[in-house]
Amino acid sequence: MTLQGPWVKICLWEEVTVSMIVKLDRDECIGCGVCAQICPEVFELDEDAGKAKVIRSEGAECAKEAADSCPVGCITVEE
Ligand code: SF4
DSSP states (O other): OOOOHHHHHHHHHHHHHHTOEEEEOTTTOOOOOHHHHHOTTTEEEETTTTEEEESOOBOOTHHHHHHHHOTTOOEEEEO
16 A cells, blocks of 8 residues: 555654653742743743643653753753
C-alpha cells in the first residue's frame, strides 16, 4: 500500500507531538514568564505562586525553544 504525501506528513507530525514530554522544576523557576511568552500552548505563568506551570505536557515544538530560553534551565523536553 502506498501512502500519499499530505496524509503521511500529518501522521508523522502527530507522532512527534505525542511522544514529547515537557517537565518543569518549579523549585528552580524564578517566574520570569519567558516560557509562557514563547510557548503559551504549553506554559502558563501562575501569578499567585510566582512560577510557571505546564498546562499541556505533550507536544508543541515551541517547548524546546522555551527550554533553551529559560534563564535557569529548569525546563526539560524529552522525546
Ligand atoms: S522561563 Fe524558566 S524561570 Fe522563567 S518562568 Fe519559565 S520556567 Fe520559570
